[in-house]
Amino acid sequence: MADQTLPIAGTVDVTPPRRSTAMLLEWLHGWVVTVDHKRLGILYLVYGIFFLLVAGAEAIAIRIQLAWPGMHFLSPELYNEMFTMHGTTMVFLVGMTIIFGFANYLVPLMIGARDMAFPRLNAFSFWMTAFGGLLIYYSFIGGFGLYGMGAAPDVGWWAYAPLTAKAFSPGHATDYWALALIVAGFGTLGTAINVIATTLSMRCRGMTLLRMPLFVWLMLVTSGLTLITITPLTAAQIMLVIDRYLGGHFFDTQAGGSAVVWMHFFWIFGHPEVYVLVMPAFGIASEIIPVFSRKAIFGYPAMVAASVGIAFVSLGVWAHHMFTVGMTSVGNAFFVLSTMLVGIPTGIKIFNWVATIWGGKIRFATPMLFCLGFLFQFLIAGLTGIMLSVAPWNWQLHNSYFVIAHFHYVLVGAIVFNVFAGIYYWYPKVTGRMLSETLGKWHFWLFFIGFHVTFDTMHFVGFLGMPRSIYTYEPDRGWNHLNFIISMGGMIQAIAVLIFAWNLVHSYLKGKKAGNDPWDAWTLEWAVPSPPPVYNFAADPVVHSRRPLWDLKHPEDPDWKYEA
């Protein structure tokens, strides 16, 4: 009932809940024409989770193929398509969509707004992203490539030149990759513009920049970074299309072009992209850790400054992916040092999260468990990142499974763990139902164990010289058992994800009712009913501190007494 809302701006919402009597088609039509940020957020999240399952299935296929030497579970050409589509899907169709799903759903609620600044652009951006994803997967049916019909892109998610040239990638498989990501990229740009405009212009009264929830801050920084980084990728993909369709020579080394230019374009997008994905995950952790430690976040201004610092530094590190290309010693030294510099603001963040937990009254609910896993794994990922930032070390291990282990520690150990944490945390708000804690803990522990079995072992097989993207290997390399262990870890993770998917469906139908504020949290989204009404807030909220709900719940000891 709406009359259970907290009294925001001195009023409570007692509007009777609207009961939907829509038929299936009307219901579907409602979702297709919606411009409501919450519905679009849910669409983004459902879309992202669906493709998470798809990309997970591709990863399992890859791991079965590599579980033992000389396997022929996949054909070589299908194997290439699998690792290309796995990487592309995880980055562009899972990571980006889920973070923008969270942003769409949460940013207006957290800042006390009724919708995004540009609701129609918001809908357009989602559908662009969705159709981009469908287009790239249509290549499995309609794509014509090196091996005939039904050819998906097979050039790796980084699509290095000159492999993408017509001579080496005939047909349209590579074109599907470029065109689909151009389409999806415009959707991403639209959402980034929307998040920035919403955050800067639609905050409720009293919500100064330094009172915004850290998730909103991180999404603001991420969106700015997205605008800077997606544009060179889109430009490079348009140049690639020109090369392939109009006889251009941007990346044609035999006609005066440069394959290295593609690498620069790709990585000036690609490395900040890691931060585009991980910073919203930081935002999720920054919301969950304080609530489950029962303490305000430690060092809020330092966290904001570190976020901006990470975004700034991340724009100057891209060529550490190119140490083996053969840069000058000055170039190598610059990118070594700039990469190491990232360790400072990220270190500040880790210390502040630990300081928030320190002395807190910790509740080990599923969202917190995933955040704790993230803290540990992100620290390890940072350390291996520092190792790889050292050029001579990088020369030894470039393109090895050590690199794969490092970036999966970031993308899975940090991002996916926090995405799971965020889903467990906000699912009650979105659906009005609690996710099962029992299934959630099974999910966490199986995923945690599977993650470490897979990716810890991957470091060792990388040390032993196993290169990435190989179809199979000789049995005398000493990699056999390690690869088998890695594949088993992948299976454990897959079981965990299936439990998660079952939990989502089962809890939606039979989960415990959540109420408005099941976690006793402090940000504005918990002041409205679960799920929130279409208008979010019946009255415009007014906030006086970073934890407006703490102020409401504790009028004898409000935060505004202590915040400057």
Added chain:
Amino acid sequence: MTETTQHKAGPAHSETIHLPAPTAWPIVLALGCALAAAGLVTSLWVTAFGAVLMVSGCVGWFRQVLPHEAHEDVPVVVQPVTITTTRRVVRRLEIGPEHRAHLPVETYPVTSGIKGGIAGGIAMIFPALAYGLIAQHSIWYPVNLLGGAGVGPSAHITTAEIAAFHWSWLVVAIVIHTVTCLLVGLLYGAMLPMLPTRPVLLGGILAPLLWTGLLHSAMGVINPALDARIQWGWFVVSQVFFGVVAGLVVAREGKIKTSRGLPFFARMGIEAPGLMESNPNAGPPEYSDEEKH
């Protein structure tokens, strides 16, 4: 802890909220864009169809927002409330000096160490000169020993040469003496918080040991010939002079409160709700209607 928060409700009343109207044109435009791109890998007819959808989408979208944005009205019912609380207030632990017993609450400032270093440096000149007069019959002997360390005389220098006056050696000796006194004073000041209650003892023993140790270890490397001529007993006496005078100067300086008693975040200038000292007279800020942010 029992808590009974009371909301005194007023009469409910209806309001209307304007929200942007749902529209299909964004999805039409997006489908048009996607098909226009897909046509490049399928058929140009697909591109043509995509272009038609794009134009339709743009026209439909414009008509949604021009001349007036389409919206829908959502009725809501709100009820004003006044919040009061009878929550039991927990008395907070008063943090007194005894909670910080392991840390000095007050100590001497680092600058007092520098002042002590300057004063001690002046004082130690006198026993050094006395040593020169008594042992070598020349006040320039200790000066040249110090200055010679910087000038670097030959390994076969005689005692008579060391006892003679040299302008360059004097200048170098003054520079070395001044810089070293300041550095040792600074080091002394930095160590004061560790031994805050015995500045004279620290100055009289630790500082001479520091300086003597520093020079004893360095002179053998800098200038072995001069190192062999230094009488380390006299040297220690002059250092004790330095230390005692420096300690007395420090003791005369007033103590200041250390910031160690403050929470870490306070020293870092970081705000931390609930742990900083509160302002009980503060109230929630008032916002005018025009003041949005």
